[in-house]
Amino acid sequence: MIENLVIVESPAKAKTIEKFLGKNFQVLSSYGHIRDLAKKNLGIEIENNYEPQYIIPDDKKSVVKELKKIAKDAKVVWLASDEDREGEAIAWHLLKVLDLDIKKVKRIVFHEITKEAIQNAIKTPRLIDENLVNAQQARRILDRLVGFELSPVLWKKVKPSLSAGRVQSVAVKLLVDREREIMSFKSESFFKITGLFKTNKNEELKADLKEKVKSPEKTLEFIEKCKTATFEISSVVKKPGKKSPSAPFTTSTLQQEASRKLSFSVGQTMSVAQKLYESGKITYMRTDSVNLSSTAIGAAKKVILSEFGEKYLKTRNFKTKSKGAQEAHEAIRPTFIENQDISGTDREKRLYDLIWKRTVASQMSEAQLEKTTIDINVSNDDHKFVAVGEVLKFDGFLKVYFESSDDENDEETKGLLPSVDKGEKLDYDSIQATERFTHYPPRYTEASLVKKLEELGIGRPSTYAPTISTIQNRGYVVKEDRLGNERKYISYVLINSKIKESTKAEITGAEKNKLFPNDIGMVVNDFLAEHFNEIVNYNFTASVEEEFDEIASGKLGWTKMIDKFYKPFHQTVETTLETSDRSVGERILGDDPETGRPVSVKIGPYGPMVQLGLKDDEEKPRFASLQRGQHLETITLNEAIELFKLPRDIGLYEDKKVVVSIGRFGPYVRHDSKFISLKKEDNPYKIELDRAIELIEEKREKDRLKFIKSFDEEPELQILNGRWGPYIVYKKKNYRIPKNIKAEDLTLVKCMEIVKGSDKAEKSSKTKKTASKKGKAKK
DNA sequence: CAGTGAGCGAGCTTCCGCTTGACTT
Numbered sequence: 001m002i003e004n005l006v007i008v009e010s011p012a013k014a015k016t017i018e019k020f021l022g023k024n025f026q027v028l029s030s031y032g033h034i035r036d037l038a039k040k041n042l043g044i045e046i047e048n049n050y051e052p053q054y055i056i057p058d059d060k061k062s063v064v065k066e067l068k069k070i071a072k073d074a075k076v077v078w079l080a081s082d083e084d085r086e087g088e089a090i091a092w093h094l095l096k097v098l099d100l101d102i103k104k105v106k107r108i109v110f111h112e113i114t115k116e117a118i119q120n121a122i123k124t125p126r127l128i129d130e131n132l133v134n135a136q137q138a139r140r141i142l143d144r145l146v147g148f149e150l151s152p153v154l155w156k157k158v159k160p161s162l163s164a165g166r167v168q169s170v171a172v173k174l175l176v177d178r179e180r181e182i183m184s185f186k187s188e189s190f191f192k193i194t195g196l197f198k199t200n201k202n203e204e205l206k207a208d209l210k211e212k213v214k215s216p217e218k219t220l221e222f223i224e225k226c227k228t229a230t231f232e233i234s235s236v237v238k239k240p241g242k243k244s245p246s247a248p249f250t251t252s253t254l255q256q257e258a259s260r261k262l263s264f265s266v267g268q269t270m271s272v273a274q275k276l277y278e279s280g281k282i283t284y285m286r287t288d289s290v291n292l293s294s295t296a297i298g299a300a301k302k303v304i305l306s307e308f309g310e311k312y313l314k315t316r317n318f319k320t321k322s323k324g325a326q327e328a329h330e331a332i333r334p335t336f337i338e339n340q341d342i343s344g345t346d347r348e349k350r351l352y353d354l355i356w357k358r359t360v361a362s363q364m365s366e367a368q369l370e371k372t373t374i375d376i377n378v379s380n381d382d383h384k385f386v387a388v389g390e391v392l393k394f395d396g397f398l399k400v401y402f403e404s405s406d407d408e409n410d411e412e413t414k415g416l417l418p419s420v421d422k423g424e425k426l427d428y429d430s431i432q433a434t435e436r437f438t439h440y441p442p443r444y445t446e447a448s449l450v451k452k453l454e455e456l457g458i459g460r461p462s463t464y465a466p467t468i469s470t471i472q473n474r475g476y477v478v479k480e481d482r483l484g485n486e487r488k489y490i491s492y493v494l495i496n497s498k499i500k501e502s503t504k505a506e507i508t509g510a511e512k513n514k515l516f517p518n519d520i521g522m523v524v525n526d527f528l529a530e531h532f533n534e535i536v537n538y539n540f541t542a543s544v545e546e547e548f549d550e551i552a553s554g555k556l557g558w559t560k561m562i563d564k565f566y567k568p569f570h571q572t573v574e575t576t577l578e579t580s581d582r583s584v585g586e587r588i589l590g591d592d593p594e595t596g597r598p599v600s601v602k603i604g605p606y607g608p609m610v611q612l613g614l615k616d617d618e619e620k621p622r623f624a625s626l627q628r629g630q631h632l633e634t635i636t637l638n639e640a641i642e643l644f645k646l647p648r649d650i651g652l653y654e655d656k657k658v659v660v661s662i663g664r665f666g667p668y669v670r671h672d673s674k675f676i677s678l679k680k681e682d683n684p685y686k687i688e689l690d691r692a693i694e695l696i697e698e699k700r701e702k703d704r705l706k707f708i709k710s711f712d713e714e715p716e717l718q719i720l721n722g723r724w725g726p727y728i729v730y731k732k733k734n735y736r737i738p739k740n741i742k743a744e745d746l747t748l749v750k751c752m753e754i755v756k757g758s759d760k761a762e763k764s765s766k767t768k769k770t771a772s773k774k775g776k777a778k779k
Numbered sequence: 780c781a782g783t784g785a786g787c788g789a790g791c792t793t794c795c796g797c798t799t800g801a802c803t804t
Contacts (some may be wrong), residue, residue, distance in 0.1 A: 032798025423783020
């Protein structure tokens with residue numbers, strides 16, 4: 001019999017801790033929360049003072065059963081879940097669900113997984129903090145109330161299956177607000193003037209004009225003056241500077257750097273980190289703490305001393321800056337800092353390398369710089385040229401790690417400048433003026449959105465990646481690349497007293513892996529902002545967090561807080577349901593000149609669409625989907641009318657009509673009641689009969705290869721060749737053929753076995769299947 | 780998903796945070 005049972009949240013943690021404790025201890029994991037609000041209905045009895053209805057989810061039943069069994073016999077049960085709001089609640093749920101005798105329960109906490117920390121924790125047990133538990137219950141219930149009352153409003157007023165929530169709706173709002181900023185941004189042009197000078201020692205000195213010049217006229221005027229001007233060094237200033245290393249990684253900063261340096265999505269980063277954690281290579285990867293244990297700092301010190309020497313060592317503790325950090329764990333670091341390399345997949349190695357460098361650099365000395373600024377006077381003008389150079393005097397932490405920046409216009413670091421003296425006269429080699437343009441604020445990437453959410457205190461390390469997926473899966477947002485446009489710009493160059501003017505072209509506005517709000521995201525956002533401004537306000541989370549803190553400190557009752565929020569909120573839900581119109585982003589564009597019927601756009605049951613005519617017209621209205629790149633807010637009447645040019649009759653083939661149109665799955669040709677998808681390079685508005693016939697014949701050939709086998713006794717069953725290999729069709733349903741069986745060898749009996757087996761499996765796993773299906777985004 | 784429609788058939792969809800697998804491509 002086991003004397004002591006310790007329960008932690010994560011199985012990997014359990015394994016490690018068990019090694020630190022003696023034989024009298026068994027360490028098990030709760031795998032996170034073991035209870036949650038009932039999924040059906042609200043799961044909260046509003047009338048009964050917001051009494052929560054807790055259930056044990058199906059996938060936790062076996063965990064609970066196992067824990068119960070061991071706990072019954074143990075003399076002491078140590079509840080060692082994390083020391084934060086959620087962890088405290090987990091401990092409390094364990095107490096309730098395992099039906100433990102309070103006398104044999106001890107609550108312990110530790111922030112780092114070291115032998116010392118754990119033994120200390122065992123020596124100082126405490127009771128469960130009921131106030132903190134109540135703060136968690138308030139958090140959970142508030143989120144459920146918001147999510148489960150707001151989403152159904154969207155189903156009725158916008159489109160079924162949509163969702164809203166305290167976190168996701170703000171994430172979408174950030175993207176929509178930014179997109180609108182970009183749409184209304186007016187780019188202005190100016191001229192950047194760069195001079196290339198020769199020093200007395202015949203060295204090259206490149207300097208930029210301090211001010212930007214607005215107009216081409218003023219620019220030319222200035223360059224004209226340069227023809228006869230003399231240039232003189234008016235000052236040389238040298239200043240020392242330093243750069244300090246960044247703090248070790250938290251979840252959010254790891255996601256940002258992995259995105260910038262390794263091009264990982266936030267989801268990829270988390271799953272690779274999970275693997276590293278499970279194999280014991282790094283500490284816990286869902287953390288908001290920048291703290292390193294003293295053991296870790298000691299290990300880093302050893303590595304730095306032996307690899308780089310004492311000059312490079314400077315240990316320090318970092319303080320968290322982020323709002324609402326709960327710091328239940330350490331920062332993300334290698335478990336054994338002495339291991340600079342690990343075995344594993346390519347991605348694991350690269351992420352580990354990043355974590356290793358960041359951790360070690362955080363304990364290294366500052367980099368020492370020398371910044372030189374040289375000013376150059378122009379004899380006949382007030383403008384000045386300036387050259388800035390930066391020289392690294394001592395590399396310090398930069399030897400191992402350099403943090404990247406999101407700012408695309410970051411000044412490129414300039415190197416050493418030639419040595420010059422004050423008063424020195426210079427000749428120009430060339431003076432070049434290039435037209436530049438102000439840039440709209442940058443679109444968010446997955447990682448920069450996480451950064452912003454963290455700044456606002458919205459979401460937690462465990463939810464950043466799932467939130468980013470949710471808003472994409474709901475169709476509110478897409479992550480994609482967009483091609484830029486060509487832009488012309490003017491350039492003037494002065495060489496040998498002659499000015500040459502030229503017009504050049506560049507690509508601008510191209511985006512890679514950025515998040516763009518879709519029409520549906522904008523419509524939902526506008527609807528929520530109009531009726532539920534309080535919830536989607538950037539400060540909503542911050543203000544409820546303050547109240548959760550009051551609950552945690554015992555100053556406020558949780559049901560009181562919830563009641564104060566819910567009463568007016570629910571009232572708004574009711575009035576919105578009763579009084580607001582359907583909100584589908586409708587815009588009337590004008591009348592179709594051919595038919596005189598009104599043309600409008602809105603979100604339809606299958607996405608954004610154009611409508612020609614009215615619902616109650618004698619002749620039914622016509623509909624067409626918006627094409628990629630077209631948006632409800634920006635589409636013009638002419639573009640909309642174009643969309644009705646389909647379906648197009650393009651001629652006859654074998655005496656039957658050939659029609660081109662666009663369907664749910666993209667552009668297609670219809671012939672003899674068969675549908676054939678167009679290829680990427682085909683344009684449905686322009687395609688001609690010859691090309692269509694080519695596609696028809698190609699499809700026929702494919703169909704010929706498609707058929708493998710059928711049986712006379714069962715005409716409803718066929719074996720066909722599909723995109724993913726052979727499969728069985730029976731009564732209009734499709735069945736996968738097991739990998740070890742050759743399609744040609746199948747008998748009717750065998751086929752029926754597969755059909756029946758698959759039907760059965762589907763029934764038993766129905767609940768699971770729907771859950772996993774939802775996760776897949778429709779492209 | 781195994782094929783190209785446009786809201787009255789029923790029943791369902793949905794939140795945020797804490798944790799891992801179980802699934803294919």
